[in-house]
Amino acid sequence: MATSTSADISGAESIARANRARSYINFDEPAPMLETVASLAPPVTAQPATRLDEPRLVTTQPLVVVRNLAKHYGAVTSVAGVDFVAYPGEVLGIVGESGSGKSTVLRLLNFEEPPDEGATYQINIDAYRELNLFDLDRFSKRELRIYNIGIVYQNSHHGLRMRNTSSGNVAERLILAGEREYSRLRSVSKQSLAVSEFPVDRMDDLPMRLSGGMQQRVQLAKAIALKPKLLLLDEPTTGLDVSVQALVLDTLKRLQRQWGITMIIVSHDLGVIRMLADRVIVMRHGRVVESGLTDQVLEDPQAAYTQQLVHAKL
Ligand SMILES: Nc1ncnc2c1ncn2[C@@H]1O[C@H](COP(=O)(O)OP(=O)(O)OP(=O)(O)O)[C@@H](O)[C@H]1O
Numbered sequence: 001m002a003t004s005t006s007a008d009i010s011g012a013e014s015i016a017r018a019n020r021a022r023s024y025i026n027f028d029e030p031a032p033m034l035e036t037v038a039s040l041a042p043p044v045t046a047q048p049a050t051r052l053d054e055p056r057l058v059t060t061q062p063l064v065v066v067r068n069l070a071k072h073y074g075a076v077t078s079v080a081g082v083d084f085v086a087y088p089g090e091v092l093g094i095v096g097e098s099g100s101g102k103s104t105v106l107r108l109l110n111f112e113e114p115p116d117e118g119a120t121y122q123i124n125i126d127a128y129r130e131l132n133l134f135d136l137d138r139f140s141k142r143e144l145r146i147y148n149i150g151i152v153y154q155n156s157h158h159g160l161r162m163r164n165t166s167s168g169n170v171a172e173r174l175i176l177a178g179e180r181e182y183s184r185l186r187s188v189s190k191q192s193l194a195v196s197e198f199p200v201d202r203m204d205d206l207p208m209r210l211s212g213g214m215q216q217r218v219q220l221a222k223a224i225a226l227k228p229k230l231l232l233l234d235e236p237t238t239g240l241d242v243s244v245q246a247l248v249l250d251t252l253k254r255l256q257r258q259w260g261i262t263m264i265i266v267s268h269d270l271g272v273i274r275m276l277a278d279r280v281i282v283m284r285h286g287r288v289v290e291s292g293l294t295d296q297v298l299e300d301p302q303a304a305y306t307q308q309l310v311h312a313k314l
Pocket residue numbers: 073076077078079096097098099100101102103104105268
């Protein structure tokens with residue numbers, strides 16, 4: 001696997017320019033999964049294909065490749081030697097008991113803190129291809145987060161400013177991307193809230209006056225306003241009423257189907273994982289103990305720990 005250091009990064013400004021050229025959310029656009037797949041270059045190291053019958057799927061590269069991800073807090077092992085990939089348009093689930101390192105994985109992928117040395121994180125987007133994202137400078141990480149990575153936290157207090165309006169929270173992301181025109185900030189925020197199935201007549205309300213389900217929709221609107229390639233979801237429906245939970249899951253599913261956004265969703269709820277995730281990784285004590293297709297892992301768990309987890313939920 002090729003890795004790079006920040007010294008290899010040719011021009012953070014070219015990354016910035018490529019990002020700024022992207023358009024805002026647009027309902028009428030074709031599904032980005034098609035764009036994503038179409039924009040995937042053949043593997044750099046691959047030899048020219050000599051067989052015409054080579055299966056198409058085999059050459060599809062993952063959008064995200066994570067290797068040897070680790071994080072220690074003093075003597076506490078939060079994450080240790082975690083490897084996974086996420087393919088364009090797929091939903092990857094992460095399950096595991098409390099304290100198994102699930103949220104830490106998402107925080108690391110969102111550059112909220114650095115991992116232990118030796119971890120690599122790659123994303124198959126033109127400007128970043130072949131780079132180890134953990135080695136990018138602060139500016140490039142910020143650009144990547146603004147334009148290509150969205151996150152929804154379990155606790156909306158982490159993801160939202162409770163004293164700003166809901167539309168203001170979404171607009172904040174657009175402002176970070178350089179948008180200054182008020183009418184445009186407002187219309188794009190409104191559109192993003194609508195796509196997240198937030199009742200737009202409440203867009204001027206403060207999040208603290210909204211229900212938990214609505215707050216999660218504001219977080220979602222903020223996360224997807226710039227159509228990220230990767231959406232990180234940390235227990236997005238935990239704590240919500242079951243019926244509200246189902247509605248939020250429906251919204252996520254629709255977004256994934258229509259836009260083909262790649263999602264990594266953390267949940268301790270196997271029902272959520274079963275409904276949304278194509279593949280799942282099971283974590284315990286910071287390590288991956290099992291991974292595979294969701295149906296396979298949940299129907300026929302191999303690791304003793306997964307068996308326990310599945311049976312506890314029956
Ligand atoms: N900032 C921190 N400082 C010290 N220890 C931390 C920190 N963040 C996480 N940890 C520790 O890392 C381990 C994994 O935490 P993490 O929050 O990733 O677990 P989790 O799988 O998301 O759990 P939960 O299901 O309860 O949300 C825990 O032992 C936790 O105490």
